[in-house]
Amino acid sequence: MATKTAIGTTSIEALLKEKRKYPPPKEFAKRANVNRASAYAEAAKNPVRFWERFARELDWFKPWRKALEWKAPYAKWFIGGKLNVSYNCLDRHINTARRTKAALIWEGEPGDTRTLTYWDLYREVNRFASALKRGGVKRGDRVTIYMPMVPETAIAMLACTRIGAPHSVIFGGFAPDAIRERIHDAQSTVLLTADGGWRRGGHVPLKKNVDEALKECPDVRTVVVLKRTGQQINMQADRDIWWDDFVKEAEAYCPPEKMDAEDMLYLLYTSGSTGKPKGIQHTTGGYLTGVYATTKWVFDLHDTDVFWCTADIGWVTGHSYVVYGPLANGTTTVMYEGTPDTPDKDRFWRIIEKHGITICYTAPTAIRTFMRWGDEYPNRCDLSSLRLLGSVGEPINPEAWVWYWKVIGGGRCPVVDTWWQTETGHILITPLPGVTTLKPGSATRPFPGISADVLNDKGESVKAGYLVLTKPWPGMLRGIYRDPQRFQAQYWNRYPGVYFTGDGAKLDEEGYFWLLGRVDDVMNISGHRVSTMEVESALVDHPLVAEAAVIGRPHEIKGQAIAAFVTIKDGTTGSKELMEELKGHVTKKIGALARPDDLIFASDLPKTRSGKIMRRLLRDIAEGKALGDTTTLADPAVVARLKDQYGEEE
Numbered sequence: 191m192a193t194k195t196a197i198g199t200t201s202i203e204a205l206l207k208e209k210r211k212y213p214p215p216k217e218f219a220k221r222a223n224v225n226r227a228s229a230y231a232e233a234a235k236n237p238v239r240f241w242e243r244f245a246r247e248l249d250w251f252k253p254w255r256k257a258l259e260w261k262a263p264y265a266k267w268f269i270g271g272k273l274n275v276s277y278n279c280l281d282r283h284i285n286t287a288r289r290t291k292a293a294l295i296w297e298g299e300p301g302d303t304r305t306l307t308y309w310d311l312y313r314e315v316n317r318f319a320s321a322l323k324r325g326g327v328k329r330g331d332r333v334t335i336y337m338p339m340v341p342e343t344a345i346a347m348l349a350c351t352r353i354g355a356p357h358s359v360i361f362g363g364f365a366p367d368a369i370r371e372r373i374h375d376a377q378s379t380v381l382l383t384a385d386g387g388w389r390r391g392g393h394v395p396l397k398k399n400v401d402e403a404l405k406e407c408p409d410v411r412t413v414v415v416l417k418r419t420g421q422q423i424n425m426q427a428d429r430d431i432w433w434d435d436f437v438k439e440a441e442a443y444c445p446p447e448k449m450d451a452e453d454m455l456y457l458l459y460t461s462g463s464t465g466k467p468k469g470i471q472h473t474t475g476g477y478l479t480g481v482y483a484t485t486k487w488v489f490d491l492h493d494t495d496v497f498w499c500t501a502d503i504g505w506v507t508g509h510s511y512v513v514y515g516p517l518a519n520g521t522t523t524v525m526y527e528g529t530p531d532t533p534d535k536d537r538f539w540r541i542i543e544k545h546g547i548t549i550c551y552t553a554p555t556a557i558r559t560f561m562r563w564g565d566e567y568p569n570r571c572d573l574s575s576l577r578l579l580g581s582v583g584e585p586i587n588p589e590a591w592v593w594y595w596k597v598i599g600g601g602r603c604p605v606v607d608t609w610w611q612t613e614t615g616h617i618l619i620t621p622l623p624g625v626t627t628l629k630p631g632s633a634t635r636p637f638p639g640i641s642a643d644v645l646n647d648k649g650e651s652v653k654a655g656y657l658v659l660t661k662p663w664p665g666m667l668r669g670i671y672r673d674p675q676r677f678q679a680q681y682w683n684r685y686p687g688v689y690f691t692g693d694g695a696k697l698d699e700e701g702y703f704w705l706l707g708r709v710d711d712v713m714n715i716s717g718h719r720v721s722t723m724e725v726e727s728a729l730v731d732h733p734l735v736a737e738a739a740v741i742g743r744p745h746e747i748k749g750q751a752i753a754a755f756v757t758i759k760d761g762t763t764g765s766k767e768l769m770e771e772l773k774g775h776v777t778k779k780i781g782a783l784a785r786p787d788d789l790i791f792a793s794d795l796p797k798t799r800s801g802k803i804m805r806r807l808l809r810d811i812a813e814g815k816a817l818g819d820t821t822t823l824a825d826p827a828v829v830a831r832l833k834d835q836y837g838e839e840e
């Protein structure tokens with residue numbers, strides 16, 4: 191194995207030698223929403239006033255009294271203000287020419303398409319909101335959503351915001367245990383799902399997973415089931431109801447709840463450095479202001495744009511940039527249900543051509559996959575409608591960036607590499623495409639109004655260290671649901687009053703940020719966040735496993751791959767079959783996204799004398815690097831054995 195780092199095929203050293211620069215194309219800059227570099231300085235003078243200007247572009251039932259109250263680690267934005275998110279995404283557009291504009295263009299994997307105008311979406315959301323209310327859902331109740339990428343998922347989310355019931359969307363790739371855990375934590379009694387979804391020509395067994403999960407969720411009293419694939423499923427008479435029956439005769443209009451700016455908008459579970467996912471809490475006024483502002487400026491939205499963010503709605507990117515950001519701006523948003531290789535490897539480019547997409551926002555993993563598939567697929571499609579490209583989720587290596595720029599963008603579309611997190615709610619470090627000179631591999635600079643820094647262990651500003659955010663921003667998380675201690679410990683203890691991101695970063699001489707991946711026990715597998723502990727718990731849950739240690743190792747396409755070192759119980763032998771079984775066990779417990787790529791049976795794991803597993807050594811073994819300091823190791827022979835063995839696995 192070569193010495194590859196967390197950024198695909200590029201080493202950090204090579205990344206920092208990257209000297210290519212791409213100033214904004216003149217024509218692009220001329221008509222951009224922002225084309226003056228002074229935007230940064232103006233925002234920096236008074237960041238709060240800067241955000242207030244965007245907030246004022248939204249519709250409020252009642253204005254805020256005070257824009258910000260900051261008592262670290264808790265921020266309150268737009269105090270006293272009242273608004274409704276669905277009202278801002280729908281009602282305010284239907285009294286304008288946008289009434290008949292496409293709000294949502296959807297394409298199913300089998301090729302079926304639906305276009306909903308703002309008026310259509312408004313009607314559907316109102317009806318579903320009325321149905322939820324009639325079904326007993328009250329303001330403040332948490333509604334769990336486990337659905338495929340279909341318009342009803344966006345409709346359900348918006349309907350929840352209309353009645354002030356926070357949603358908790360669970361990515362459709364999660365397994366029953368993961369669903370159950372999230373339902374329990376959110377104390378949710380209503381679940382929205384579908385029979386299944388289409389994926390690579392097959393059916394995802396959504397309802398079956400739900401049935402399995404709900405065996406231990408006695409509090410869930412209503413399950414609304416959308417018919418999507420028509421596959422055979424079980425309906426439990428006293429609990430399950432078909433979507434169409436649920437909305438039948440629901441009132442056409444549902445008045446929007448007047449929500450407080452600081453009321454919870456949604457919960458979204460994400461992995462942290464323990465085995466238990468964190469319920470990230472987002473609120474109404476600040477979050478909407480943040481996603482509204484960043485969608486408008488980062489993607490340079492114009493009224494004629496057709497915006498496609500390829501993320502699944504089950505992740506924060508889908509929340510912020512498939513649903514809320516684009517719709518708050520009155521943009522046409524595109525949603526696709528399936529995989530990029532169905533029926534052929536040109537599917538994404540066909541979608542762009544067919545719908546005349548102007549802005550495409552996707553992930554480095556996808557870009558690297560497309561690169562490997564070859565130029566013939568994009569080259570056979572007309573991609574001339576594109577004018578701007580985006581990347582998110584993990585560091586993008588310069589090769590992939592330049593390929594994206596050349597082959598997909600035809601050398602005319604700026605590429606915005608956007609850094610942010612589930613916790614941050616919206617994009618924080620990013621180019622402004624009409625202003626910023628791009629450097630492939632760098633997310634460039636903090637968005638206006640955002641203050642970021644790179645610190646060492648002592649809290650001093652340095653050129654390479656930990657990425658932190660030094661001032662509150664409107665979309666920041668307001669806590670971890672029902673776990674304030676963890677919120678404090680995870681983000682605020684390392685540097686008092688400063689938000690710790692968990693990412694490493696470097697600053698170059700022009701003040702550009704180069705993101706270097708996670709510095710904690712969180713892995714980034716194809717842009718999906720998975721904690722090492724979660725996978726370890728899933729492994730030791732298997733009756734034959736005694737101990738497990740999991741690390742992320744560099745992977746050319748996925749960014750990182752999962753390597754699991756497993757010791758099995760005495761009397762068991764580590765066979766190929768057992769290896770498959772254990773990998774399968776993780777899929778069963780968490781979902782395919784957490785399935786280990788490598789599984790190495792170890793007679794022992796390298797430990798310090800105090801018994802702590804030395805992950806750094808495992809990482810070095812997996813990366814094939816020369817081994818670091820082993821003097822604290824209890825039994826150095828363990829490492830030598832593992833190293834030999836890992837070589838054999840390759």
Ligand code: WT7
Pocket residue numbers: 460505506507581582583584585586607608609610611612613633691692693705706707708714717718719
């Ligand atoms: C982590 C957050 C942001 C929504 C999708 C992922 C990594 C994200 C970039 C980027 C380098 C990035 C970071 C971050 N990350 N974007 N442009 N360059 N790294 O959200 O699951 O909360 O993961 O993704 O490591 O901490 P998430």
